[in-house]
Amino acid sequence: MADRADKARWTSPLRRRRGPGWAEQTPTWRAARPALIADTLKRASARPSGNWFVAGASREVRPGSPYGRTVGGVEVVLWRSRSGGLRAGPGACPHLGAPLRDSRVVCGTLVCHWHGLALDGSAFADWQPYPAHDDGVLVWVRLDAVGGEEPTERPVVPDRPAPGSGVDAVYTAVGRCEPQDVVANRLDPWHGSWFHPYSFVDLTVVREPRGDEDDAFEVDVSFRVAGRLVVPVRAEFTAPEPRTVVMRITDGEGATSVVETHATPLTAGDAQRPRTAVIEAVVAASDRRGFALARAAAPVLRPLMRRTAGRLWRDDLAYAERRWELRSSGRFPG
Numbered sequence: 001m002a003d004r005a006d007k008a009r010w011t012s013p014l015r016r017r018r019g020p021g022w023a024e025q026t027p028t029w030r031a032a033r034p035a036l037i038a039d040t041l042k043r044a045s046a047r048p049s050g051n052w053f054v055a056g057a058s059r060e061v062r063p064g065s066p067y068g069r070t071v072g073g074v075e076v077v078l079w080r081s082r083s084g085g086l087r088a089g090p091g092a093c094p095h096l097g098a099p100l101r102d103s104r105v106v107c108g109t110l111v112c113h114w115h116g117l118a119l120d121g122s123a124f125a126d127w128q129p130y131p132a133h134d135d136g137v138l139v140w141v142r143l144d145a146v147g148g149e150e151p152t153e154r155p156v157v158p159d160r161p162a163p164g165s166g167v168d169a170v171y172t173a174v175g176r177c178e179p180q181d182v183v184a185n186r187l188d189p190w191h192g193s194w195f196h197p198y199s200f201v202d203l204t205v206v207r208e209p210r211g212d213e214d215d216a217f218e219v220d221v222s223f224r225v226a227g228r229l230v231v232p233v234r235a236e237f238t239a240p241e242p243r244t245v246v247m248r249i250t251d252g253e254g255a256t257s258v259v260e261t262h263a264t265p266l267t268a269g270d271a272q273r274p275r276t277a278v279i280e281a282v283v284a285a286s287d288r289r290g291f292a293l294a295r296a297a298a299p300v301l302r303p304l305m306r307r308t309a310g311r312l313w314r315d316d317l318a319y320a321e322r323r324w325e326l327r328s329s330g331r332f333p334g
């Protein structure tokens with residue numbers, strides 16, 4: 001609800017920009033050194049994930065119906081117990097293999113739709129549950145055979161604005177590439193205002209990763225809202241684990257908001273034609289309240305939320321797919 005005080009305090013985050021056009025901006029290719037991106041990716045890949053994979057959005061796993069996702073070639077089914085807790089396990093029924101994603105959940109128990117076998121989430125014959133974690137925005141599943149790392153109790157969940165202080169949205173797209181191609185795209189912030197001029201302008205990398213102790217990009221960038229109207233912010237990019245890149249707005253409108261990009265392999269590691277799901281969570285925050293929050297966050301959020309249908313997402317997937325194509329045919333530069 002809008003109140004008078006909010007209205008009085010509200011100031012527009014929009015700025016009118018008079019910068020150079022696309023062709024006149026400073027080229028970034030010299031700064032975007034392939035070795036720097038490769039080293040940053042390598043350090044990210046070496047961080048522990050504990051074998052946790054993002055399976056989808058929390059709100060996609062609804063009480064009363066199962067949710068299915070194939071991760072690393074392994075068919076997984078997730079559902080909610082009677083108290084709302086997350087349950088997960090192999091997606092094939094232990095009896096004759098029915099796809100459990102199409103089964104039914106009755107009072108928190110997964111009931112196979114072929115012959116009625118009931119799974120409450122504990123082991124049943126060869127059917128062994130997978131550890132699962134609901135962080136409130138995303139659901140994760142631990143697959144030790146796929147990850148091949150030392151398992152951990154919990155996934156590496158990025159810091160987010162406090163629950164209730166913002167709005168969140170989760171989008172998914174699938175590309176023909178491996179998770180590292182998605183991560184490498186996000187670890188190249190320099191392509192922003194060249195490749196996505198419809199969303200970003202005046203992008204400057206003000207700090208580069210300097211190894212494990214200080215492994216962040218700091219970027220000044222303006223989100224283009226419409227025409228010359230932009231919202232300038234400072235953002236930080238980090239890769240806390242091998243399949244996650246986090247962009248956090250550190251200064252400007254919507255500070256503390258995060259955009260988490262999670263790359264989940266759908267196919268097995270040795271697949272000829274790998275496919276990867278890009279599961280992106282936007283968690284926006286603002287000091288402004290009520291209607292002012294929505295109004296203030298909207299200019300920053302809109303270009304990000306538009307990713308699903310928009311060019312931004314398509315273009316980044318095309319970048320990742322191109323990188324995989326070149327890598328897999330031995331033509332990747334550097």
Ligand code: FES
Nearest residue numbers: 093095096112115
């Ligand atoms: S296949 Fe599930 S109960 Fe028979």
Ligand SMILES: [Fe+2]
Nearest residue numbers: 191192196316
């Ligand atoms: Fe991009």
